[in-house]
Amino acid sequence: MDFAKFRAGQAQQIATLVGDAAETAAAVVPVAPKPKAPPKAASHKKKATPVKRTAAVADLDDAQPRRSSRRNPGRAAKLQEDDEALKKHQEEQERLDAAEAEERNRLKHGDRPIEAREGGVNDALGQDSLDELLDRLAAYDVKDEDAELKWNVGERPKAEPDKMRKAAAGWDLRAIVKIIPDRIYSMTVHPDPSRDLVFAGDKTGNIACWDATDAGTLRPDLDAETKTKIRDGLKKEDGDDDDDEVDEDEAEEDERQWGKWWHWRAHADQSVSFLKFRPGERKSIYSSSYDGTIRATNFETKQSEEAIDASEWNGDTLVHSFDFDAATGNELWASDDDGGLLFRDLRAPKSTTKRWEIDGYKVGCVSINPANSGLAATAHLKRYMALWDLTTLRGLPEDTDWRDVREKALVTGFESKYACSSAYFDPTGTRLATTSYDDKIRLWEVEPKTAIQDLANVETFKPKQEILHNTQVGRYVTVLRAHWSQVPTLPPHLFVGNMHRTVDLYSPAASKAVRRFDSESLTAVPAVTAAHPTREGRYFGGAASGKVSFWTEDLPEDA
Known part of the structure; x- marks a missing residue:
């Protein structure tokens, strides 16, 4: 079709119709003659009523053809x-989102096997070894721990800072190993008195175990021939000539063993905030x-199962x-x-879990008094530490404001x-330590059996001592928390990471650190700390790189 001719024809038709409409309008509505100019004295004369042209306009609209495009039907079909x-x-x-959500829910809440992520981090070991x-x-028996080496719960031990300072003088850095993929958020040490087994949790839901028992010791197969092979291998890697010297630090590193480590996915892509063994049950x-x-x-079943699901109350909450209560280990308390x-009473089903709101904001830490399971300490984002009567709390309805x-409680x-980041009772229940963002570690003395009655009318529980300590971790360093040593053969003391890339030991009777573990080998802040609960002088520091540093006594070959 010639669209130019078609459109010209349409224009001609429109012009004709407009002309006809004008003639029709002239016939229907005659043009009034032009009135003469009135005399000035007749200004009060009425004005002529104007003639409406509605009929002509209506006729014109009816006569006007409506334009339509042949392309419109195709466009409508395409839009449909x-x-x-x-x-x-x-x-x-x-559908895909629902399936993905269902899979995430299964991974988050369902039971699942402990599966090694072999080789993922620094040649982590595989499933058979795990x-x-x-x-x-699983075969470890809590009875293997020396029953005589226990704290006298409820009795406050002497601080003895000088004795602690002397004991710590011979401890130094033994090893640094990357054992887990991402930034470390939590650590704890297994109580086996014959081994050094440290567990760490990271930012993406992994848990790792490092057997550091032999870390830093000379390889058992090390002899003159092996030493030669190590040095020849380093020369080959560096492309050096036979006459060139080998980096002795690299050679020494290859001549030593650094333990074994494994890691597995424990949680669904979220930070592992805390790790702990249940009292009286190490399986x-x-x-x-x-x-x-x-x-x-569970080490026996090699399965991971859910104990508490706080998202039942709020889907986005963080634990x-x-x-646990120290007496039985059956009562589990958590903060969100x-x-x-x-x-939750672990002898009852998970569905019996209860929750009370004790604050309008984050509760970052909870600690149950070892000498009185009805007394708890909590650390709060809103700048305070609080002591709670748990017996009263458990008697309140869950929906209590x-x-x-x-x-009441x-x-x-x-x-x-500023914000209080941690609050922990010591193993006897007679001391309490907190860390906060005002660069202070605070210590209190507590009488656990009578504290609820004695302190009920005390509006402000003033600390016994305040220790200056840099706690300004910033965005990329895990929160610093001061923990109590659990070893009964040592004087009571705290250990905590330091922003100056050290781990510090503090006595409750001294304002300065009795020992500061530092090393030029540390390139990051060991923010997360742990210590062996049954062996003296074994401290660990975890960093954002996934590396763990191990301090203990000097080796005989290094003495």
């Missing part, structure tokens, strides 16, 4: 096809996570900390990001200048 395709795409995406480790851990390790759950990794304190909870507390 696009809408149907978009609808199908949206339905398919919704199974051997788990079998050995599993408990871990909390920012995915809102607490899980138990920061947990603790929404001001909640959760409780947190202000009413504080009115709060014993006393202390408010610092």
Whole structure:
């Protein structure tokens, strides 16, 4: 079709119609003659009523042809096809999202096997080796721990800072090994008195175990021939001539053994915030996570199962900390990001878990007093440490407003200048230590059996001592927490990471560190710390790189 001719014809038709319409309008509405100019004296004369031209306009509209494009039907069909395709795409995406959510839910809440992630980090060992480790851990009997080496719970031991300073003088850096993929958030040490087994949790839900028992010692197969092979290998790697010297530090590193390590996925892509062994039961390790759950990794069954799901109350909540009662290990308490304190008796089903709001903001730490399981300490984002009467709390309805909870179950507390990041009782239950962002470690003395009654009317629980300590971790360093040593053969002391890339030991009777572990080998802050609970002089520091540093006594070959 010649569209130019077609459009010219349309224009001609329109012009003709317009002309006809004008003639019709002239016939229907005659033009009034022009009135004469009125005399000035007749200004009061009425004006002529104007003639409306509505009829002519209406006739013109009726006569006007309406233009339509032959392309419109095709465009409408195309739009309809696009809408149907978009609808199908949206339905398919919704189906995929639902399947993905179901899989995430299964990974988060379901039981699953402990599967080694072989070779992922610095040649981590595989499944067969991990199974051997788990079998050995499952066979461990708590009776192997010396029953005589126990704290006198409820009795406050002497601080003896000089004795502690002397004991720590011979401890030094033994080894640094990367054992886990990402930034370390939590650590704990297995109580086996014959081995050094440290567990670490990282930013992406992994748990690692490092057997550091022989770390730093000379290789058992090291002889003159092996030494020659090591040096020849280093020369070949460096492309050096035979006459060139070998880097002695590299050679010495290859001449020593650094232990064994394994890691596995414990939580679904969220930080492992805390790790702890259940008192009196060493066949599993408990871990909390920012995915809102607490899980138990069972060494006997080689399975991980869920113990608490805090997301039942709030789907986005984070679990920061947990603790057990020291007497039985059956009562599990946890704190979350929404001001909640959760409780489960591990002898009862998971569905019996209860939760009370004790604050309107994050509760970052909870500690149960070893001498009185009805007394708990918590650390709060809103700058304070609090002591709680758990017996009263458990008697309150779960939906009690947190202000009413504080009115009824709060014993006393202390408010610092900035957020309180941790609060822990010592192994005897007679001392309490907190860290906060005002660069202070605070210590209190507690009478655990009578504290609830004695402190009920104390508005501000003033600390016994304050120690200056840099706690300004910033964004990329895990929060510093001061922990108590559990070893009963040493004087009571705290260990905590330092922003100056050290781990510091503090006595409750000294304002300065009795020992500071430092080394030029440390390139990052050992923010997360742990210590062996039954062996003297074994301290660990975890960094954002996934590396763990190990301090202990000097080796005979290095003395």
